[in-house]
Amino acid sequence: MQLTYYGHSCFSVVVNNKKLLFDPFITPNELAKDIDINNIQADYILLSHAHSDHVADAEAIAKSTGACIVANYEIAMWYAAKGINNYHPMNTGGKKSFDFGTVKCVNAIHSSCLPDGSNGGNPMGFIITSDEINFYYAGDTALTLDMQLIPMFANIDFAVLPIGDNFTMGMDDAVQAAKMVQTKMVIGVHYDTFGFIKIDTQKAKELFKQNELELRLPAIGETIEIAGS
Numbered sequence: 001m002q003l004t005y006y007g008h009s010c011f012s013v014v015v016n017n018k019k020l021l022f023d024p025f026i027t028p029n030e031l032a033k034d035i036d037i038n039n040i041q042a043d044y045i046l047l048s049h050a051h052s053d054h055v056a057d058a059e060a061i062a063k064s065t066g067a068c069i070v071a072n073y074e075i076a077m078w079y080a081a082k083g084i085n086n087y088h089p090m091n092t093g094g095k096k097s098f099d100f101g102t103v104k105c106v107n108a109i110h111s112s113c114l115p116d117g118s119n120g121g122n123p124m125g126f127i128i129t130s131d132e133i134n135f136y137y138a139g140d141t142a143l144t145l146d147m148q149l150i151p152m153f154a155n156i157d158f159a160v161l162p163i164g165d166n167f168t169m170g171m172d173d174a175v176q177a178a179k180m181v182q183t184k185m186v187i188g189v190h191y192d193t194f195g196f197i198k199i200d201t202q203k204a205k206e207l208f209k210q211n212e213l214e215l216r217l218p219a220i221g222e223t224i225e226i227a228g229s
Helices: 056-066 074-081 146-155 169-183 201-210
Strands: 002-005 010-013 016-020 044-046 068-072 087-090 095-097 101-107 124-129 135-136 158-162 186-189 212-216 224-227
Touching: 002 124, 002 186, 044 056, 056 074, 068 074, 101 146, 124 146, 146 169, 158 169, 169 186, 169 201, 201 212
Parallel strands: 016 044, 044 068, 068 087, 135 158, 158 186, 186 212
Antiparallel strands: 002 010, 002 224, 010 016, 095 101, 101 124, 124 135
């Protein structure tokens, strides 16, 4: 499976020939200045919560690609009111089969409001399962014992976890999260974009290695290959 990182918490994966884009925050991100959103293809756009650093480019990419926005009810309806006709509302605990696989929405401990200040509903994480690969995207979250439930739902090949601290888990809690979801590979996100979340990436890699875990930090714009189990 291919994963392309677009900076902050935005990444794209190809699952069963469908392109899934998560939390697009690209044009306002100075670190992603070399990424042209007009070149990004998507069949689905999954939004973990409503903060602007996760939804900034969702409308533009949805309109240019025709991608289906998958998000909680409040976010989906907000985009529907903006003229997005292709959307699928979900909420925490819900599960839905799509043509690439299954999405299950799980708890995330964070806050959420839309860019205009309206209610953004509950933040969520996503478990993506398919006959090709299974992975967990935590979204913005604190470490929570709810993560221990995730192996009950799927055998996780890798997890995409925030590691920047301050607003979310930091590297120490992300190590514990990886152990809870029973994966050996983590893609780190939500770090270095702003001053509040700058980290020592070498220290993070060493910490994961000490815990017999692999932390992968692809460069912005880089595509990496991940094998399913």
